[in-house]
Amino acid sequence: MIPAQFDYVRPGSLAESCQELASDEDTKVLAGGQSLLPLLRLRLAYPSKLVDIGRLPELKGVHDRGDHVFVGAMATHDEVMHSGVVHADCPLVALATSMVADPAIRHRGTFGGSLAHADPAGDLPAVVLALEGVFVARSAQGEREIPAAEFFVDYLESSLGPGEILVGVKIPKLGAGWGFHYEKFHRTAQAWAIVGVAAAVRRSNGSIAEARIGLTNMGPTPLRARATESALQGMELGDQVRQACDEAAADTSPPADLHAQPDYRRHLARVLTHRAVLTASGSP
Known part of the structure:
Protein backbone atom coordinates (compact mmCIF):
# COMPACT_ATOMS: atom_id res chain seq x y z
CA MET A 1 0.00 0.00 0.00
CA VAL A 51 11.69 14.11 11.47
CA ASP A 52 14.67 12.11 10.21
CA ILE A 53 17.31 11.84 12.96
CA GLY A 54 19.41 9.26 11.15
CA ARG A 55 22.47 11.46 10.64
CA LEU A 56 22.73 13.10 14.07
CA PRO A 57 26.17 12.27 15.54
CA GLU A 58 24.92 12.85 19.11
CA LEU A 59 22.79 9.73 18.87
CA LYS A 60 25.33 7.30 17.48
CA GLY A 61 27.80 4.85 18.97
CA VAL A 62 28.34 2.66 22.02
CA HIS A 63 30.32 4.23 24.86
CA ASP A 64 31.98 2.95 28.04
CA ARG A 65 30.97 5.39 30.80
CA GLY A 66 32.63 3.73 33.78
CA ASP A 67 29.80 2.19 35.79
CA HIS A 68 27.54 1.79 32.77
CA VAL A 69 27.52 1.37 29.01
CA PHE A 70 25.76 4.10 27.07
CA VAL A 71 24.13 2.88 23.86
CA GLY A 72 23.19 5.71 21.52
CA ALA A 73 19.65 5.58 20.21
CA MET A 74 20.84 5.45 16.58
CA ALA A 75 23.30 2.59 17.15
CA THR A 76 22.18 -0.21 14.86
CA HIS A 77 21.46 -3.69 16.17
CA ASP A 78 24.46 -4.97 14.21
CA GLU A 79 26.73 -2.38 15.81
CA VAL A 80 25.48 -3.28 19.30
CA MET A 81 25.78 -7.05 18.87
CA HIS A 82 29.37 -6.73 17.61
CA SER A 83 30.50 -4.11 20.15
CA GLY A 84 33.41 -5.28 22.28
CA VAL A 85 32.21 -3.06 25.13
CA VAL A 86 28.74 -4.62 25.06
CA HIS A 87 30.13 -8.16 24.92
CA ALA A 88 32.44 -7.47 27.86
CA ASP A 89 30.06 -5.61 30.17
CA CYS A 90 26.49 -6.27 28.91
CA PRO A 91 26.56 -9.73 27.31
CA LEU A 92 22.79 -10.18 27.72
CA VAL A 93 22.24 -7.18 25.45
CA ALA A 94 24.60 -8.60 22.82
CA LEU A 95 22.89 -12.01 22.92
CA ALA A 96 19.33 -10.68 22.67
CA THR A 97 20.24 -8.20 19.94
CA SER A 98 21.68 -11.03 17.84
CA MET A 99 18.20 -12.60 17.87
CA VAL A 100 16.38 -9.54 16.55
CA ALA A 101 14.77 -10.34 13.18
CA ASP A 102 17.33 -11.02 10.40
CA PRO A 103 20.69 -9.54 9.28
CA ALA A 104 19.09 -7.06 6.87
CA ILE A 105 16.91 -5.57 9.60
CA ARG A 106 19.75 -5.64 12.14
CA HIS A 107 21.86 -3.54 9.79
CA ARG A 108 19.13 -0.89 9.41
CA GLY A 109 17.10 -1.09 12.62
CA THR A 110 18.26 0.91 15.62
CA PHE A 111 18.58 0.06 19.29
CA GLY A 112 16.71 3.17 20.40
CA GLY A 113 14.04 2.85 17.75
CA SER A 114 13.19 -0.69 18.80
CA LEU A 115 12.82 0.39 22.44
CA ALA A 116 10.89 3.59 21.73
CA HIS A 117 8.45 1.55 19.62
CA ALA A 118 7.55 -0.18 22.91
CA ASP A 119 6.34 -3.43 21.38
CA PRO A 120 6.04 -6.01 24.18
CA ALA A 121 6.86 -8.74 21.62
CA GLY A 122 10.21 -7.09 20.87
CA ASP A 123 13.32 -8.70 22.32
CA LEU A 124 15.06 -5.65 23.75
CA PRO A 125 12.45 -4.09 26.08
CA ALA A 126 12.42 -7.08 28.47
CA VAL A 127 16.23 -7.17 28.44
CA VAL A 128 16.65 -3.51 29.36
CA LEU A 129 13.92 -3.90 31.99
CA ALA A 130 15.70 -6.88 33.59
CA LEU A 131 19.03 -5.03 33.59
CA GLU A 132 17.33 -1.95 35.11
CA GLY A 133 18.54 0.35 32.37
CA VAL A 134 17.85 4.07 32.28
CA PHE A 135 16.50 5.90 29.23
CA VAL A 136 17.82 9.36 28.40
CA ALA A 137 15.38 11.67 26.60
CA ARG A 138 15.87 15.19 25.24
CA SER A 139 13.38 17.92 24.43
CA ALA A 140 13.46 21.67 23.91
CA GLN A 141 13.05 21.96 27.71
CA GLY A 142 16.15 19.91 28.48
CA GLU A 143 17.18 16.35 29.28
CA ARG A 144 15.65 13.82 31.65
CA GLU A 145 16.29 10.24 32.68
CA ILE A 146 13.55 7.60 32.80
CA PRO A 147 14.06 4.27 34.63
CA ALA A 148 13.12 1.27 32.51
CA ALA A 149 10.39 0.35 35.01
CA GLU A 150 8.65 3.66 34.16
CA PHE A 151 9.39 3.82 30.43
CA PHE A 152 6.91 1.26 29.06
CA VAL A 153 3.36 2.47 29.68
CA ASP A 154 1.07 0.35 27.49
CA TYR A 155 0.99 -1.51 24.19
CA LEU A 156 3.17 0.48 21.72
CA GLU A 157 3.21 3.37 24.21
CA SER A 158 6.19 4.73 26.10
CA SER A 159 6.52 7.56 28.59
CA LEU A 160 8.31 9.78 26.06
CA GLY A 161 6.45 13.08 26.12
CA PRO A 162 5.50 15.38 23.24
CA GLY A 163 8.62 16.80 21.66
CA GLU A 164 10.95 14.30 23.36
CA ILE A 165 13.54 12.24 21.51
CA LEU A 166 15.26 9.19 22.95
CA VAL A 167 18.98 10.00 23.03
CA GLY A 168 20.25 6.68 24.34
CA VAL A 169 20.11 4.09 27.11
CA LYS A 170 22.35 3.61 30.14
CA ILE A 171 22.97 -0.10 30.80
CA PRO A 172 24.50 -0.72 34.26
CA LYS A 173 27.54 -2.95 34.49
CA LEU A 174 26.56 -5.70 36.91
CA GLY A 175 30.12 -6.92 37.44
CA ALA A 176 31.54 -10.25 38.59
CA GLY A 177 29.36 -13.11 39.75
CA TRP A 178 26.54 -12.50 37.30
CA GLY A 179 25.46 -14.84 34.53
CA PHE A 180 23.06 -14.03 31.71
CA HIS A 181 20.84 -15.69 29.14
CA TYR A 182 18.02 -14.86 26.74
CA GLU A 183 15.66 -17.67 25.81
CA LYS A 184 13.25 -17.08 22.93
CA PHE A 185 10.48 -19.19 21.43
CA HIS A 186 9.39 -18.16 17.93
CA ARG A 187 8.04 -19.72 14.75
CA THR A 188 10.90 -18.74 12.46
CA ALA A 189 14.25 -17.02 12.88
CA GLN A 190 12.80 -13.72 11.64
CA ALA A 191 9.55 -13.78 13.64
CA TRP A 192 8.58 -11.91 16.78
CA ALA A 193 8.91 -13.84 20.01
CA ILE A 194 5.83 -15.80 21.03
CA VAL A 195 7.44 -15.65 24.47
CA GLY A 196 10.93 -14.59 25.50
CA VAL A 197 12.77 -14.59 28.83
CA ALA A 198 15.76 -12.46 29.79
CA ALA A 199 17.56 -13.74 32.88
CA ALA A 200 20.38 -12.25 34.94
CA VAL A 201 21.49 -14.40 37.88
CA ARG A 202 24.13 -13.71 40.53
CA ARG A 203 25.49 -16.71 42.42
CA SER A 204 27.30 -16.65 45.73
CA ASN A 205 28.62 -19.66 47.68
CA GLY A 206 26.76 -22.07 45.43
CA SER A 207 23.37 -20.39 45.86
CA ILE A 208 21.41 -17.85 43.85
CA ALA A 209 21.95 -14.54 45.62
CA GLU A 210 19.86 -12.47 43.21
CA ALA A 211 17.86 -12.96 40.03
CA ARG A 212 16.35 -10.53 37.56
CA ILE A 213 13.93 -11.87 34.98
CA GLY A 214 12.27 -9.95 32.16
CA LEU A 215 9.38 -11.39 30.16
CA THR A 216 8.69 -10.73 26.47
CA ASN A 217 5.12 -10.81 25.09
CA MET A 218 3.42 -11.70 28.36
CA GLY A 219 1.34 -8.53 28.63
CA PRO A 220 0.83 -5.09 27.07
CA THR A 221 4.31 -4.11 28.28
CA PRO A 222 7.48 -6.07 29.10
CA LEU A 223 7.24 -7.49 32.63
CA ARG A 224 9.45 -8.59 35.49
CA ALA A 225 8.76 -12.06 36.92
CA ARG A 226 8.82 -10.73 40.46
CA ALA A 227 7.41 -13.85 42.13
CA THR A 228 10.11 -16.02 40.60
CA GLU A 229 12.83 -13.49 41.41
CA SER A 230 11.82 -13.52 45.08
CA ALA A 231 11.49 -17.30 45.24
CA LEU A 232 14.96 -17.86 43.74
CA GLN A 233 16.79 -15.63 46.21
CA GLY A 234 19.03 -17.75 48.43
CA MET A 235 18.06 -20.96 46.65
CA GLU A 236 20.52 -23.72 45.75
CA LEU A 237 20.32 -25.19 42.27
CA GLY A 238 18.03 -28.20 42.14
CA ASP A 239 14.41 -29.20 41.80
CA GLN A 240 13.28 -26.17 43.79
CA VAL A 241 14.48 -23.91 40.97
CA ARG A 242 11.88 -25.44 38.66
CA GLN A 243 9.19 -24.82 41.26
CA ALA A 244 10.27 -21.20 41.59
CA CYS A 245 10.20 -20.77 37.82
CA ASP A 246 6.66 -22.11 37.74
CA GLU A 247 5.70 -18.76 39.27
CA ALA A 248 7.02 -16.83 36.26
CA ALA A 249 3.56 -16.42 34.71
CA ALA A 250 2.01 -15.00 37.90
CA ASP A 251 0.37 -11.60 37.45
CA THR A 252 0.79 -11.66 33.66
CA SER A 253 -1.82 -11.02 30.98
CA PRO A 254 -0.49 -12.64 27.80
CA PRO A 255 -2.30 -11.87 24.55
CA ALA A 256 -4.37 -14.25 22.44
CA ASP A 257 -3.59 -14.20 18.72
CA LEU A 258 -3.06 -16.47 15.72
CA HIS A 259 0.22 -17.75 17.14
CA ALA A 260 -0.70 -18.71 20.71
CA GLN A 261 -3.39 -18.54 23.36
CA PRO A 262 -2.75 -17.13 26.86
CA ASP A 263 -2.54 -20.53 28.59
CA TYR A 264 0.09 -21.71 26.09
CA ARG A 265 2.11 -18.53 26.61
CA ARG A 266 1.97 -19.05 30.38
CA HIS A 267 3.28 -22.57 29.89
CA LEU A 268 6.10 -21.26 27.69
CA ALA A 269 6.97 -18.58 30.26
CA ARG A 270 7.43 -21.24 32.94
CA VAL A 271 9.51 -23.55 30.73
CA LEU A 272 11.67 -20.82 29.19
CA THR A 273 12.29 -19.14 32.54
CA HIS A 274 13.59 -22.42 33.94
CA ARG A 275 15.93 -22.84 30.96
CA ALA A 276 17.11 -19.24 31.10
CA VAL A 277 17.77 -19.32 34.85
CA LEU A 278 19.72 -22.59 34.65
CA THR A 279 21.86 -21.32 31.78
CA ALA A 280 22.44 -17.95 33.42
CA SER A 281 23.45 -19.64 36.68
CA GLY A 282 25.97 -21.84 34.88
CA SER A 283 24.13 -25.08 35.49
CA PRO A 284 24.79 -27.78 32.83
Whole structure:
Protein backbone atom coordinates (compact mmCIF):
# COMPACT_ATOMS: atom_id res chain seq x y z
CA MET A 1 0.00 0.00 0.00
CA ILE A 2 0.96 3.65 -0.37
CA PRO A 3 1.41 5.75 2.79
CA ALA A 4 -0.73 8.84 3.37
CA GLN A 5 0.90 12.15 2.50
CA PHE A 6 3.32 13.67 5.01
CA ASP A 7 6.07 16.29 5.18
CA TYR A 8 9.69 15.25 5.63
CA VAL A 9 12.55 17.14 7.33
CA ARG A 10 16.14 16.19 8.15
CA PRO A 11 17.41 18.54 10.89
CA GLY A 12 21.10 19.17 11.31
CA SER A 13 21.16 19.00 15.11
CA LEU A 14 19.42 17.38 18.04
CA ALA A 15 18.12 20.75 19.25
CA GLU A 16 16.55 21.46 15.86
CA SER A 17 15.03 17.98 15.82
CA CYS A 18 13.37 18.60 19.19
CA GLN A 19 11.92 21.86 17.91
CA GLU A 20 10.54 20.19 14.79
CA LEU A 21 9.02 17.39 16.85
CA ALA A 22 7.36 19.85 19.23
CA SER A 23 5.86 21.90 16.40
CA ASP A 24 3.05 19.43 15.71
CA GLU A 25 1.66 16.65 17.91
CA ASP A 26 1.21 14.44 14.82
CA THR A 27 4.93 14.55 13.99
CA LYS A 28 6.87 11.27 14.21
CA VAL A 29 10.57 10.48 14.53
CA LEU A 30 12.17 8.45 11.75
CA ALA A 31 15.20 6.45 12.90
CA GLY A 32 15.97 3.11 11.23
CA GLY A 33 12.40 2.90 9.93
CA GLN A 34 12.05 -0.87 10.45
CA SER A 35 8.99 -0.43 12.70
CA LEU A 36 7.52 2.83 11.40
CA LEU A 37 7.62 2.24 7.65
CA PRO A 38 5.42 -0.91 7.72
CA LEU A 39 2.86 1.03 9.77
CA LEU A 40 2.91 3.83 7.19
CA ARG A 41 2.47 1.44 4.29
CA LEU A 42 -0.51 -0.21 5.99
CA ARG A 43 -1.90 3.22 6.91
CA LEU A 44 -1.92 2.32 10.58
CA ALA A 45 -0.04 5.57 11.27
CA TYR A 46 -0.85 9.00 9.83
CA PRO A 47 1.95 11.41 10.78
CA SER A 48 1.76 14.94 9.44
CA LYS A 49 5.56 15.11 9.34
CA LEU A 50 8.56 12.81 9.72
CA VAL A 51 11.69 14.11 11.47
CA ASP A 52 14.67 12.11 10.21
CA ILE A 53 17.31 11.84 12.96
CA GLY A 54 19.41 9.26 11.15
CA ARG A 55 22.47 11.46 10.64
CA LEU A 56 22.73 13.10 14.07
CA PRO A 57 26.17 12.27 15.54
CA GLU A 58 24.92 12.85 19.11
CA LEU A 59 22.79 9.73 18.87
CA LYS A 60 25.33 7.30 17.48
CA GLY A 61 27.80 4.85 18.97
CA VAL A 62 28.34 2.66 22.02
CA HIS A 63 30.32 4.23 24.86
CA ASP A 64 31.98 2.95 28.04
CA ARG A 65 30.97 5.39 30.80
CA GLY A 66 32.63 3.73 33.78
CA ASP A 67 29.80 2.19 35.79
CA HIS A 68 27.54 1.79 32.77
CA VAL A 69 27.52 1.37 29.01
CA PHE A 70 25.76 4.10 27.07
CA VAL A 71 24.13 2.88 23.86
CA GLY A 72 23.19 5.71 21.52
CA ALA A 73 19.65 5.58 20.21
CA MET A 74 20.84 5.45 16.58
CA ALA A 75 23.30 2.59 17.15
CA THR A 76 22.18 -0.21 14.86
CA HIS A 77 21.46 -3.69 16.17
CA ASP A 78 24.46 -4.97 14.21
CA GLU A 79 26.73 -2.38 15.81
CA VAL A 80 25.48 -3.28 19.30
CA MET A 81 25.78 -7.05 18.87
CA HIS A 82 29.37 -6.73 17.61
CA SER A 83 30.50 -4.11 20.15
CA GLY A 84 33.41 -5.28 22.28
CA VAL A 85 32.21 -3.06 25.13
CA VAL A 86 28.74 -4.62 25.06
CA HIS A 87 30.13 -8.16 24.92
CA ALA A 88 32.44 -7.47 27.86
CA ASP A 89 30.06 -5.61 30.17
CA CYS A 90 26.49 -6.27 28.91
CA PRO A 91 26.56 -9.73 27.31
CA LEU A 92 22.79 -10.18 27.72
CA VAL A 93 22.24 -7.18 25.45
CA ALA A 94 24.60 -8.60 22.82
CA LEU A 95 22.89 -12.01 22.92
CA ALA A 96 19.33 -10.68 22.67
CA THR A 97 20.24 -8.20 19.94
CA SER A 98 21.68 -11.03 17.84
CA MET A 99 18.20 -12.60 17.87
CA VAL A 100 16.38 -9.54 16.55
CA ALA A 101 14.77 -10.34 13.18
CA ASP A 102 17.33 -11.02 10.40
CA PRO A 103 20.69 -9.54 9.28
CA ALA A 104 19.09 -7.06 6.87
CA ILE A 105 16.91 -5.57 9.60
CA ARG A 106 19.75 -5.64 12.14
CA HIS A 107 21.86 -3.54 9.79
CA ARG A 108 19.13 -0.89 9.41
CA GLY A 109 17.10 -1.09 12.62
CA THR A 110 18.26 0.91 15.62
CA PHE A 111 18.58 0.06 19.29
CA GLY A 112 16.71 3.17 20.40
CA GLY A 113 14.04 2.85 17.75
CA SER A 114 13.19 -0.69 18.80
CA LEU A 115 12.82 0.39 22.44
CA ALA A 116 10.89 3.59 21.73
CA HIS A 117 8.45 1.55 19.62
CA ALA A 118 7.55 -0.18 22.91
CA ASP A 119 6.34 -3.43 21.38
CA PRO A 120 6.04 -6.01 24.18
CA ALA A 121 6.86 -8.74 21.62
CA GLY A 122 10.21 -7.09 20.87
CA ASP A 123 13.32 -8.70 22.32
CA LEU A 124 15.06 -5.65 23.75
CA PRO A 125 12.45 -4.09 26.08
CA ALA A 126 12.42 -7.08 28.47
CA VAL A 127 16.23 -7.17 28.44
CA VAL A 128 16.65 -3.51 29.36
CA LEU A 129 13.92 -3.90 31.99
CA ALA A 130 15.70 -6.88 33.59
CA LEU A 131 19.03 -5.03 33.59
CA GLU A 132 17.33 -1.95 35.11
CA GLY A 133 18.54 0.35 32.37
CA VAL A 134 17.85 4.07 32.28
CA PHE A 135 16.50 5.90 29.23
CA VAL A 136 17.82 9.36 28.40
CA ALA A 137 15.38 11.67 26.60
CA ARG A 138 15.87 15.19 25.24
CA SER A 139 13.38 17.92 24.43
CA ALA A 140 13.46 21.67 23.91
CA GLN A 141 13.05 21.96 27.71
CA GLY A 142 16.15 19.91 28.48
CA GLU A 143 17.18 16.35 29.28
CA ARG A 144 15.65 13.82 31.65
CA GLU A 145 16.29 10.24 32.68
CA ILE A 146 13.55 7.60 32.80
CA PRO A 147 14.06 4.27 34.63
CA ALA A 148 13.12 1.27 32.51
CA ALA A 149 10.39 0.35 35.01
CA GLU A 150 8.65 3.66 34.16
CA PHE A 151 9.39 3.82 30.43
CA PHE A 152 6.91 1.26 29.06
CA VAL A 153 3.36 2.47 29.68
CA ASP A 154 1.07 0.35 27.49
CA TYR A 155 0.99 -1.51 24.19
CA LEU A 156 3.17 0.48 21.72
CA GLU A 157 3.21 3.37 24.21
CA SER A 158 6.19 4.73 26.10
CA SER A 159 6.52 7.56 28.59
CA LEU A 160 8.31 9.78 26.06
CA GLY A 161 6.45 13.08 26.12
CA PRO A 162 5.50 15.38 23.24
CA GLY A 163 8.62 16.80 21.66
CA GLU A 164 10.95 14.30 23.36
CA ILE A 165 13.54 12.24 21.51
CA LEU A 166 15.26 9.19 22.95
CA VAL A 167 18.98 10.00 23.03
CA GLY A 168 20.25 6.68 24.34
CA VAL A 169 20.11 4.09 27.11
CA LYS A 170 22.35 3.61 30.14
CA ILE A 171 22.97 -0.10 30.80
CA PRO A 172 24.50 -0.72 34.26
CA LYS A 173 27.54 -2.95 34.49
CA LEU A 174 26.56 -5.70 36.91
CA GLY A 175 30.12 -6.92 37.44
CA ALA A 176 31.54 -10.25 38.59
CA GLY A 177 29.36 -13.11 39.75
CA TRP A 178 26.54 -12.50 37.30
CA GLY A 179 25.46 -14.84 34.53
CA PHE A 180 23.06 -14.03 31.71
CA HIS A 181 20.84 -15.69 29.14
CA TYR A 182 18.02 -14.86 26.74
CA GLU A 183 15.66 -17.67 25.81
CA LYS A 184 13.25 -17.08 22.93
CA PHE A 185 10.48 -19.19 21.43
CA HIS A 186 9.39 -18.16 17.93
CA ARG A 187 8.04 -19.72 14.75
CA THR A 188 10.90 -18.74 12.46
CA ALA A 189 14.25 -17.02 12.88
CA GLN A 190 12.80 -13.72 11.64
CA ALA A 191 9.55 -13.78 13.64
CA TRP A 192 8.58 -11.91 16.78
CA ALA A 193 8.91 -13.84 20.01
CA ILE A 194 5.83 -15.80 21.03
CA VAL A 195 7.44 -15.65 24.47
CA GLY A 196 10.93 -14.59 25.50
CA VAL A 197 12.77 -14.59 28.83
CA ALA A 198 15.76 -12.46 29.79
CA ALA A 199 17.56 -13.74 32.88
CA ALA A 200 20.38 -12.25 34.94
CA VAL A 201 21.49 -14.40 37.88
CA ARG A 202 24.13 -13.71 40.53
CA ARG A 203 25.49 -16.71 42.42
CA SER A 204 27.30 -16.65 45.73
CA ASN A 205 28.62 -19.66 47.68
CA GLY A 206 26.76 -22.07 45.43
CA SER A 207 23.37 -20.39 45.86
CA ILE A 208 21.41 -17.85 43.85
CA ALA A 209 21.95 -14.54 45.62
CA GLU A 210 19.86 -12.47 43.21
CA ALA A 211 17.86 -12.96 40.03
CA ARG A 212 16.35 -10.53 37.56
CA ILE A 213 13.93 -11.87 34.98
CA GLY A 214 12.27 -9.95 32.16
CA LEU A 215 9.38 -11.39 30.16
CA THR A 216 8.69 -10.73 26.47
CA ASN A 217 5.12 -10.81 25.09
CA MET A 218 3.42 -11.70 28.36
CA GLY A 219 1.34 -8.53 28.63
CA PRO A 220 0.83 -5.09 27.07
CA THR A 221 4.31 -4.11 28.28
CA PRO A 222 7.48 -6.07 29.10
CA LEU A 223 7.24 -7.49 32.63
CA ARG A 224 9.45 -8.59 35.49
CA ALA A 225 8.76 -12.06 36.92
CA ARG A 226 8.82 -10.73 40.46
CA ALA A 227 7.41 -13.85 42.13
CA THR A 228 10.11 -16.02 40.60
CA GLU A 229 12.83 -13.49 41.41
CA SER A 230 11.82 -13.52 45.08
CA ALA A 231 11.49 -17.30 45.24
CA LEU A 232 14.96 -17.86 43.74
CA GLN A 233 16.79 -15.63 46.21
CA GLY A 234 19.03 -17.75 48.43
CA MET A 235 18.06 -20.96 46.65
CA GLU A 236 20.52 -23.72 45.75
CA LEU A 237 20.32 -25.19 42.27
CA GLY A 238 18.03 -28.20 42.14
CA ASP A 239 14.41 -29.20 41.80
CA GLN A 240 13.28 -26.17 43.79
CA VAL A 241 14.48 -23.91 40.97
CA ARG A 242 11.88 -25.44 38.66
CA GLN A 243 9.19 -24.82 41.26
CA ALA A 244 10.27 -21.20 41.59
CA CYS A 245 10.20 -20.77 37.82
CA ASP A 246 6.66 -22.11 37.74
CA GLU A 247 5.70 -18.76 39.27
CA ALA A 248 7.02 -16.83 36.26
CA ALA A 249 3.56 -16.42 34.71
CA ALA A 250 2.01 -15.00 37.90
CA ASP A 251 0.37 -11.60 37.45
CA THR A 252 0.79 -11.66 33.66
CA SER A 253 -1.82 -11.02 30.98
CA PRO A 254 -0.49 -12.64 27.80
CA PRO A 255 -2.30 -11.87 24.55
CA ALA A 256 -4.37 -14.25 22.44
CA ASP A 257 -3.59 -14.20 18.72
CA LEU A 258 -3.06 -16.47 15.72
CA HIS A 259 0.22 -17.75 17.14
CA ALA A 260 -0.70 -18.71 20.71
CA GLN A 261 -3.39 -18.54 23.36
CA PRO A 262 -2.75 -17.13 26.86
CA ASP A 263 -2.54 -20.53 28.59
CA TYR A 264 0.09 -21.71 26.09
CA ARG A 265 2.11 -18.53 26.61
CA ARG A 266 1.97 -19.05 30.38
CA HIS A 267 3.28 -22.57 29.89
CA LEU A 268 6.10 -21.26 27.69
CA ALA A 269 6.97 -18.58 30.26
CA ARG A 270 7.43 -21.24 32.94
CA VAL A 271 9.51 -23.55 30.73
CA LEU A 272 11.67 -20.82 29.19
CA THR A 273 12.29 -19.14 32.54
CA HIS A 274 13.59 -22.42 33.94
CA ARG A 275 15.93 -22.84 30.96
CA ALA A 276 17.11 -19.24 31.10
CA VAL A 277 17.77 -19.32 34.85
CA LEU A 278 19.72 -22.59 34.65
CA THR A 279 21.86 -21.32 31.78
CA ALA A 280 22.44 -17.95 33.42
CA SER A 281 23.45 -19.64 36.68
CA GLY A 282 25.97 -21.84 34.88
CA SER A 283 24.13 -25.08 35.49
CA PRO A 284 24.79 -27.78 32.83
